[in-house]
Amino acid sequence: MYTKKQSIIQMTYKTLLTEYTDGILTVTLNRPKALNALNAQLFTDLRQLFLEDATMLDGLRGVILTGAGGKAFVAGADITEFDGLDAQAAMDLAQRGQDIFFLIERFRVPVIAAVSGYALGGGCELAMACHIRVASERAKFGQPEVNLGLIPGYGGTQRLIQYIGKGRALELLVTADMIDAHKALEWGLVTHVVTHGEEVNAAREILQKIATKAPIAVAKVIETVNAYFDKKQDGFAQEVMKFASMVNTEDFKEGATAFVEKRKAVFTGK
Ligand code: CAA
Numbered sequence: 001m002y003t004k005k006q007s008i009i010q011m012t013y014k015t016l017l018t019e020y021t022d023g024i025l026t027v028t029l030n031r032p033k034a035l036n037a038l039n040a041q042l043f044t045d046l047r048q049l050f051l052e053d054a055t056m057l058d059g060l061r062g063v064i065l066t067g068a069g070g071k072a073f074v075a076g077a078d079i080t081e082f083d084g085l086d087a088q089a090a091m092d093l094a095q096r097g098q099d100i101f102f103l104i105e106r107f108r109v110p111v112i113a114a115v116s117g118y119a120l121g122g123g124c125e126l127a128m129a130c131h132i133r134v135a136s137e138r139a140k141f142g143q144p145e146v147n148l149g150l151i152p153g154y155g156g157t158q159r160l161i162q163y164i165g166k167g168r169a170l171e172l173l174v175t176a177d178m179i180d181a182h183k184a185l186e187w188g189l190v191t192h193v194v195t196h197g198e199e200v201n202a203a204r205e206i207l208q209k210i211a212t213k214a215p216i217a218v219a220k221v222i223e224t225v226n227a228y229f230d231k232k233q234d235g236f237a238q239e240v241m242k243f244a245s246m247v248n249t250e251d252f253k254e255g256a257t258a259f260v261e262k263r264k265a266v267f268t269g270k
Contacts, residue, residue, distance in 0.1 A: 012053065013045040017068070023061035024207050025054055026200065032069030038122045038154075039078035043100055050103040061215065062207030063107065065130060066114040066200050067123075073115040073139070074123025079148065094153030097122065101129035101155055106226060108219045110210055114199040115139045115190070120178070125154035128163060131222065133189065134203045135181040136196040141189060142178035162229060163189045214251035215269035 017028040027049065029036040036042075054060060067073040077097070085093070104111050104126075113119075113127035116136040124141050127133050135141075143156045151157065152173070160169040164187040172179065181193045194202045210218060220242045227235040246252050250270040258265035 012048065015039070015042040016045045016049065018049075020057060020060075022208075023059045023211055024064065024204055025057060025060060025062070026064045026066065026204075028066050028068050029074060030068040032067075032071070034078065034080075035072035035075035035118060036067040036069070036123070037075050037078040037080075038097070038126070039081055042078075043096060047100050047103065050100070050107055054107075060109055061211040062109050063111040064114050064200055064203045064207065065104075065111060065126070066203075067116065070116050070197070072118040072120075072123065073113065074120070074126055075118045076121025076123050076144070077154070082148075090153070097125075097154035101126065104129045105131075106222070108222070109215075110207065110218065110222065112203040112206060114203040115141075115181075116196060116199050118178075120144055121152065121156070122154050125152060125156045125159065128159040128189075129155065132191060132203075132206060133184075134192045134194065134199050134206070135184055135190040136199045137181050137193055138196045139181040139184065139190070139193075139199075140178045141184050142176060143173050144176040144178075146174060147176045160189075163187070212264075212267075214249070214255060214265075214267045216249050216251060217246060220246065 015030055017030050019026045029042065031037060031039070031042065054063060077093075110132060111130045112132045112134060113130040114134050115127055117138055117140065119127045119139060119141050121142075121144055124143055127141070143152050143160065145152050145156070157169075157173060160172065164172075168187055171177070179187070179189075181190065184190045185193050192202055224235065224239050224242050227233040227238040251265075251267045254267060255265045
């Protein structure tokens with residue numbers, strides 16, 4: 001049953017389809033004729049969703065991002081919108097994209113990219129901003145911007161290194177080569193490869209498992225892992241502080257008590 005707020009989320013977007021079931025919000029990027037390329041409207045919709053609407057959903061435990069049509073997750077930034085870009089407009093475009101991808105990376109519940117088909121350029125960057133990536137066996141990843149006389153603008157040069165290391169990242173970035181799902185698994189860009197069409201189900205299974213864990217603890221794990229990559233923060237110091245903040249939660253008392261009583265913990269997110 002949708003609450004009023006949850007049914008509004010169904011109506012709002014021009015480029016997204018949403019479905020909210022059992023605490024899991026599935027978001028389908030819906031521009032299949034353009035292989036779900038990221039145009040300005042799609043960014044507006046993603047910003048609205050991650051900055052406002054999804055934060056108001058009661059009981060939200062995870063988000064799945066996927067692409068409509070089965071052929072692509074996202075084939076990149078919408079190249080048709082590059083016409084006539086000057087340096088200032090390009091700077092604004094890249095900054096806006098990065099800011100919205102940071103919203104996803106810093107979102108309080110896990111966001112999983114369920115990737116079927118192409119995840120190229122901005123599409124690979126979007127998948128990398130998610131916390132976990134599940135790929136169909138038909139997925140292909142790459143940063144082909146040098147083919148266009150460009151470099152990535154939505155964090156690709158930075159996050160690709162985090163997942164696959166500098167040597168592999170540099171090679172992919174300067175050759176514009178694509179890698180398939182199995183290579184992406186071997187290199188650590190994705191954590192699961194599944195039969196084509198099963199990627200959303202596989203993502204949902206992971207989120208269902210996470211939904212049995214303590215919500216505040218899950219949120220703090222995301223914050224603390226992100227702190228490692230934030231040059232303004234000391235991740236180890238953050239870990240000490242956040243660890244300490246957990247002991248006052250009801251969920252910590254419940255988790256520890258349930259262990260002693262040899263029963264399953266029932267967490268409330270308090
Ligand atoms: N932007 C806009 N439209 C795109 C698109 C994109 N990134 N990628 C695909 N499309 C459109 C195509 O123009 C085509 O539209 P029409 O039917 O109207 O002609 C439709 O989607 C289907 O695409 P193709 O006919 O090209 O399909 P294909 O199977 O032959 O090839 C592909 C698939 C290899 C993904 C190819 O479409 C392709 O190379 N796309 C561009 C990939 C790319 O360069 N991405 C990086 C963009 S730049 C970027 O992302 C920068 C950044 O970091 C900020």
